[in-house]
Amino acid sequence: MANQASNGGEPAAGEQPAEAGAGPGIHVLGQYIKDLSFENPGAPNSLRPSGANPSLDVNVNVNARPMGETQFEVELKLDATAKRGEDTLFVTEVTYGGLFQIKNVPQEHIHPVVLIECPRLLFPFARQILADATRQGGFPPLMIDPVDFAALYRQRAQQAQPEAPTTA
Template sequence: MTEHTNGAAPQVPQVKMSILAQFIRDMSFENALAQKGLQNADVSPEIQVQVSLDARKRAADHQYEVSTKFRINSKNKNDDATLYLLELDYAGIFHVENVPEEHLHAFLLIECPRMIFPYVRRVVSDVTRDGGFPPFMLEPVDFAALYRQQMQRVAAEAQNTTADA
């Protein structure tokens, strides 16, 4: 005797995610150009952006804190002098349910930062503008590629550690 399911696939629980809060954990903006007293200098900015991510479980069920850290360094191409340095640690508290345990780490470090990125972008734009520079609009970040690079780096470090033992 065969069981008929009317072609329906088994029900997979729907992933639930919501942003409970988001905030600036830490921020620093240094306007080196103004500190040096340079006005209308021959400036040709070159901007470097570094991004790092971190996630941790909170005490409450299904809650996680995800931190995105941006280090934005603007230097003058002509003499390599720093124009400004912006360091921003922006975090979100997320409620996440029904993500399989083996995918949770990737979900937290890809999907969660993607959700708060527009707010990070606005903060960076406002701070650089208010700091006396043209607003810097962060390019979209490929958090999936960033995650893959981070996992490759961790795997390489683990391999080096076992090779040294």
């Protein structure tokens, strides 16, 4: 067994303090439902079996705001509308939030970490909430396909860039 000397919590000679040598990290400080809605406007008729498959429109959005020097609130909004012909079967949405602490990440990488990695951590929970809501609403659970948050981030970045003027 190795001897462990105590020196009052100070690092041993030649060692770095834990914080200085720590790698980058994302810490989930909390996660929560900010808003949840399920509408079944045609019930009970919407629950009757039909040979036609419904059309489904799903939208994903991510927003974030700083809550301090190293903390960020990230909101993942998922909404879905199912229709059969002109009839709306259901409309559901969830805004699922998380409070994250980002440590030891260079400033130029904070934005993509917050808008790609944080929603990636929130997604499975928000997806499950929508699946449960649709199931409780009388429909099969809505299982949204995985989302490529890096592609969503790139798409938003391209939309935010002003168009370069064309020269003749």
